[in-house]
Amino acid sequence: MAIHGFLERHRGATRVLTPIALGVALLVVLTWALWSAPPRTMDTALTASTTDCHDMVTLSIAGRGDTPRSGTTKMLVDANGRELPAASADDYVSDWIDQASNAPLKAVAPGSYAAMYIAYPADMASYENAVTTGVANTESVIKAIRASCPDTKFAIVGYSEGADVARRVAMNVGHQDANAEGGYGIVDPANVVGVVILADAGRAEGQGPFPGAKNPFTNPDGFDVKYQNGRNPVPGQGVTPDTGGSDFGALAGRIASFCSDGDLTCAAPQNISLLQLVVNVGRQLNIDALEREQLTPATGIDVATVLSRIALDAFAHIQAQPNWMQNDETFLDVLLTVSNPSYTRPTAPPTTTTKQSETGTDNATTDSDISTPVSGETDSIQVEKMSPLAYLPQKLFKEIVGLIVTNQNTIPVIMSDPYQLTLGPDVGHHFDYWRDADQANGKPLTSADYAAAWLTHLAKQAQNGQQVNAAAKPSAAELAAALNEVTSSAAPSSTAPSPGTPSPAQPSASAGQPPAATTAASPTPQAPAPATTPEVVVPETTTAGTEDVSSPADASTSAPQTTTVAPTTTSSAAPTPSG
Incomplete structure (x- = not known):
């Protein structure tokens, strides 16, 4: 009776609250149904x-x-x-x-x-x-x-x-x-x-x-x-x-x-190596967003992320080759390699430097085993470290020649309106x-x-x-x-x-x-x-x-x-x- 009397006294409020309550109930039911829905299946009689x-x-x-x-x-x-x-x-x-x-x-x-x-x-x-x-x-x-x-x-x-x-x-x-x-x-x-x-x-x-x-x-x-x-x-x-x-x-x-x-x-x-490099990069970018939104902070981050990853992979690739300055691989070759979406980053196992003891056994090198060289030895080590620089002029020459040779058709393709x-x-x-x-x-x-x-x-x-x-x-x-x-x-x-x-x-x-x-x-x-x-x-x-x-x-x-x-x-x- 108390509830009935309350409703009689607040009949106007009831009219307002009733649809709201129904809406809330419907929202709860729909939320439960959506979150607890089983994997989607279809009537096989209506489809292949x-x-x-x-x-x-x-x-x-x-x-x-x-x-x-x-x-x-x-x-x-x-x-x-x-x-x-x-x-x-x-x-x-x-x-x-x-x-x-x-x-x-x-x-x-x-x-x-x-x-x-x-x-x-x-x-x-x-x-x-x-x-x-x-x-x-x-x-x-x-x-x-x-x-x-x-x-x-x-x-x-x-x-x-x-x-x-x-x-x-x-x-x-x-x-x-x-x-x-x-x-x-x-x-x-x-x-x-x-x-x-x-x-x-x-x-x-x-x-x-x-x-x-x-x-x-x-x-x-x-x-x-x-x-x-x-x-x-x-x-x-x-x-x-x-x-x-x-x-x-x-x-x-x-x-x-x-x-x-x-x-x-x-x-x-x-x-057309420069164009191939563009293709390699493009295969990893959100081209849809770039064409739709042009260059924005969001699309710029996407571009920067891809380019940064390629740059880091390029330097890691070079660092993994101690004689890279002496070989014929150019930096453009490296970029083409590491920018390829199918490129797999090498995993180098850790190496341990050993020395041969007087008894013929291999012992791990420790800080105490490293002696300070005399001046003649120091000069020799410095020359050895500086030796890659001797290949720098030749390397730069290879870079220039490689860039020209591997892009003989780049300009003709661009001029042809690809x-x-x-x-x-x-x-x-x-x-x-x-x-x-x-x-x-x-x-x-x-x-x-x-x-x-x-x-x-x-x-x-x-x-x-x-x-x-x-x-x-x-x-x-x-x-x-x-x-x-x-x-x-x-x-x-x-x-x-x-x-x-x-x-x-x-x-x-x-x-x-x-x-x-x-x-x-x-x-x-x-x-x-x-x-x-x-x-x-x-x-x-x-x-x-x-x-x-x-x-x-x-x-x-x-x-x-x-x-x-x-x-x-x-x-x-x-x-x-x-x-």
């Missing part, structure tokens, strides 16, 4: 699952800003409903890669083939972090699919920043050693039937499009369709040589590494792969169309239960069918985020138009393997910035809209200028 087995799965890694993101895209889940860093092509569309990765869908039975996109930061908050996270995510998805579907074949496609991810995954897979039971940590290399790398930043000098193949300039093993007639390599090399090279181990002959002359991400000339050359709207060679057909000179297909035809051929082989046959020669009918699938995959283009990979240029972004996209039909799942699914650890993916801005090798621009392909002739539409 690793338990839906396919004969072949293509995992694609697109460029900067072009990636599925948890919360906005339905993600792939494992056998336990746990979210994985990938999305089906039914749920995510990349207008840059769909043309190649979706081409096999109409050429094989429903459910035999699936195309998926790997989620990764796809930014330049730290290029190295984005790429290494992409590698870890790709490998974790492969392991999860392999656990449920051990017979599935894999293909990997990467473009721009995603091309670096695809290359590193391919090299990791190709250089695995089997364990005592004959198993592999990632996947049996025999089950990775093809890898497509568009704008290969790790490309080696003189490397052909198909490294390790019997015909490295014309076709991958098992697909006897010529990509081109010529045998001259694209000049230059990729801008990330530390993670590159032409040795893909067990995957040799199953790699398509495409590079366009003039795309400085994969065709940077030799002797941004316009690589990423410029309508003319940037970073987007040639959808418009580089040249029928008159023996190149009937664009690089993207050739990749689509090859993936279609591989998907048909996987559907028929065939391994990659290095001596296989597709019939005219099979080739025509594959090319028809490529043609049918073309559709009106739409605006997409810009791709990205590091290059000597650091321009600001401009909106662009990517090539044609294809919406894939939902595959019908096959019966999964009865094996139990081991726990798959998915690396944490850092959230990319909301702004799509250009990296040291990336900016949005125009790409071709539609490519019409036939077995004998190919016509490519010119890219549409960005707005």
Whole structure:
């Protein structure tokens, strides 16, 4: 009664306090729910699952800003409903890669083939972090699919920043050693039937499009369709040589590494050491923040931290070499070495100075063992300490000569406007792969169309239960069918985020138009393997910035809209200028 009487007397206050109390209660409930939420799972009936087995799965890694993101895209889940860093092509569309990765869908039975996109930061908050996270995510998805579907074949496609991810995954897979039971940590290399790398930043000098193949300039093993007639390599090399090279181990002959002359991400000339130093540093900086905020105290600290670490590593590198003044290594060489993101700091074990006693045993040197030298000995020691200075003129000469020789092409590259050359709207060679057909000179297909035809051929082989046959020669009918699938995959283009990979240029972004996209039909799942699914650890993916801005090798621009392909002739539409 006392409470009832109180409420009657304070009816106005009750009206005010009631919604406040309800709000506080709701806040407490939500806080408890958020902090005590279990690991995120999804309804497997509404999204793709690793338990839906396919004969072949293509995992694609697109460029900067072009990636599925948890919360906005339905993600792939494992056998336990746990979210994985990938999305089906039914749920995510990349207008840059769909043309190649979706081409096999109409050429094989429903459910035999699936195309998926790997989620990764796809930014330049730290290029190295984005790429290494992409590698870890790709490998974790492969392991999860392999656990449920051990017979599935894999293909990997990467473009721009995603091309670096695809290359590193391919090299990791190709250089695995089997364990005592004959198993592999990632996947049996025999089950990775093809890898497509568009704008290969790790490309080696003189490397052909198909490294390790019997015909490295014309076709991958098992697909006897010529990509081109010529045998001259694209000049230059990729801008990330530390993670590159032409040795893909067990995957040799199953790699398509495409590079366009003039795309400085994969065709940077030799002797641009100062620009290479800039690239090395840029791979460790938060380029997104620098482009968005310019130089501020926060971004300045980031730059200073990276430069200070490089300087300290350089002096430590020199100090570890007592005869550095006498050798041919220049200070620029040292900076190029220690600025490389893959540089490993040497760990020198502690040394103990010993002396031989009269009895022949080694005794540790102590302060009492060190005698004061006479004047003659003092002069000798001082001369010995001063001897490196005798090499100073020669060292300075080597520094000057080295700087000139290793930068013969630096000024020409800068004068050529590297941004316009690589990423410029309508003319940037970073987007040639959808418009580089040249029928008159023996190149009937664009690089993207050739990749689509090859993936279609591989998907048909996987559907028929065939391994990659290095001596296989597709019939005219099979080739025509594959090319028809490529043609049918073309559709009106739409605006997409810009791709990205590091290059000597650091321009600001401009909106662009990517090539044609294809919406894939939902595959019908096959019966999964009865094996139990081991726990798959998915690396944490850092959230990319909301702004799509250009990296040291990336900016949005125009790409071709539609490519019409036939077995004998190919016509490519010119890219549409960005707005």
